[in-house]
Amino acid sequence: MYKKISKELLNFIEKSHSCFHAIEEIKEELNKNGFIELLESKSWNLIKGKKYYVTRNASSIIAFDIGENLDNYSFNMVASHSDSPTFKIKDNFEIEVSSKYIQLNTEKYGGMLCSTWFDRPLSVAGRVVIKENNKLVTKFVDVDRDLVLIPNVAIHMNRDANSGMKYNEQIDMLPLYGTSDNGKGNFLDVVSETINVKKEDIVSSDLFLYNRMQPSIWGSKEEFISSPKLDDLQCAFTSLKAFVEGHSKKSINVYCCFDNEEVGSGTKQGALSTFLVDVLSRVNEGLNKTKEDYYKALASSFMLSSDNAHAVHPNHPEKSDPTNRVYMNEGVVIKYNANQKYTSDAVSAALFKTYCKNADIPFQAYTNRSDMPGGSTLGNIATTHVSIKMVDIGLAQLAMHSSYETAGMKDTYYMYKVVKEFFNSHIEETGNGVLEIS
Structure with missing residues (x-):
């Protein structure tokens, strides 16, 4: 199963030589699974139980799967990015x-x-x-x-x-x-x-x-994969596969893949734009929900901000934190930063760990060395427009931002499985810091 899904990932990357081609591949997969394309310039007629998607600039996409019973609905969201250096x-x-x-x-x-x-x-x-x-x-x-x-x-x-x-x-x-x-x-x-x-x-x-180098599967036990654009098409692919296979009757599942993360996200199609809040607002209005319903939904909503993380380098283990180190093939990474360059906190990490345990997949904790600042990603940028619970996650890899990167064979499957568990669930905040997952 590990090799099969990794081969699917590498085939996806081989067809995604630009951010525009990546979004086209995502659209093709959504079309195969019964999603209906919407245009921002046209009116939206939405129906419970149906599935839709919309693109912006041909380089960003947001898809959503509307549950049938939305009495106390929330948004289950995953975000990744389509661009690479x-x-x-x-x-x-x-x-x-x-x-x-x-x-x-x-x-x-x-x-x-x-x-x-x-x-x-x-x-x-x-x-x-x-x-x-x-x-x-x-x-x-x-x-x-x-x-x-x-x-x-x-x-x-x-x-x-x-x-x-x-x-x-x-x-x-x-x-x-x-x-x-x-x-x-x-x-x-x-x-x-x-x-x-x-x-x-x-x-x-x-x-x-x-x-143009071909992706490869290698290692003494074929435990590694190498390819261009693993950051962040590995997360974009695994979360897409989980999204089209998952469904929650009580939630609205949302898949986001934004452009321009590598240059700060400050474009009309980036995570800093109004794209996400525009789509969520139109979904709410299209389902004849009130503004009050929308705010209630956001209070129970949760986003997985999915972008890869730095594995311990075999030649330079000293570059990693002394205790919060992550390794390829050892599970999905939860990323932490005291200055909130990553959005994970005790509540959001606890939620995600619960999904990992329910899906029976391993997870790891990552922080940068305290004297070595890292980069930010999608989560803390997107939350400037949509204030929701959020956790930053990813998969361990070597040589991030190389033209040819390396990751673990097993981790592709781990990410897919936990995200599918998430998309099959419903979260409700009942007050006093209590969250119910069903």
């Missing part, structure tokens, strides 16, 4: 070098381990906007072949290469695309041919590099 291709994308080479002009998206992008086959995926008569139409692009490469400088030309490097993104990280033809390349031709449109019809684009 990469390089975005700028407008006026071609640079000629010495009248011989063509490079693509790029800039960093998010905080990546730059060295992991060198000397490996890369390609380009994302979206373009084209003009069709009087309409602007979005089309997704995936140039599915080895297209570019970022070459290292030879050790003979940089004797300090193994003594620590500081990379200049405008100089060191530009990908080599091809040879010059009178000062020009043909990148736009390649993009337009990929989607079968005229290059003159392309108005604008959001295109990104991606690593």
Whole structure:
């Protein structure tokens, strides 16, 4: 069972070469399971017992499964993110070098381990906007072949290469695309041919590099998986699988996958936006519930903010906290931070531990070293608009923000199983700090 679900995960990642493609894969899975697509620009006619989803910017999605008995309903929510650190291709994308080479002009998206992008086959995926008569139409692009490469400088030309490097993104990280033809390349031709449109019809684009290395299952007992984009598509996939299989008659189950977490979430489609509160409010109104009903529902609601965590590194165990250490294949991680960069507290952790025990899966506690601040994630950002109980969870992995990351074979299954347990439940806050789970 561990290997089967991990293979499904890696297949999902292989089809998700950009955040737009990840959301398309999620939509396809929802469509297969009877979900109905809604548009933010149209009216919503909602029915109890039905399942729906809505996207924003084609890079974020919120789906919801409405229970049949909503007398004392609450929202069971899981949030993950669709984006990963990469390089975005700028407008006026071609640079000629010495009248011989063509490079693509790029800039960093998010905080990546730059060295992991060198000397490996890369390609380009994302979206373009084209003009069709009087309409602007979005089309997704995936140039599915080895297209570019970022070459290292030879050790003979940089004797300090193994003594620590500081990379200049405008100089060191530009990908080599091809040879010059009178000062020009043909990148736009390649993009337009990929989607079968005229290059003159392309108005604008959001295109990104991606690593072409195939995902792998490895280790003495095949206990590890490695792939691009495990942060955070491992959580996005496992929570999606649990969401489509789970159901609560007394709750509204909600699946969220937001874009732009890696750059702070401060976009119209990020966790800091009004996307979630807009959807929850419209669901409440679409079911003819009152504002009072909505506030009551939020009081009993719970969100799992799902984003991966740092496993103890075998070469550098000193980088981890002395006692709150997490390891691959040893269970779902509960993340804590006294300064609330993670939202877990005694109440939310107790709730999640209860689900883990009910699902018979292991869990671990994670904190950063006290002298080594970590990054924040979705939970504390989303709660600025929707104030609910929340816990930050994830799966242990190595080399986070590398172009090729590593995680545990078993943990994919562990996350799926506990999230499904959550989506099969109903939580009700009865007062005086008492929570009932049914």
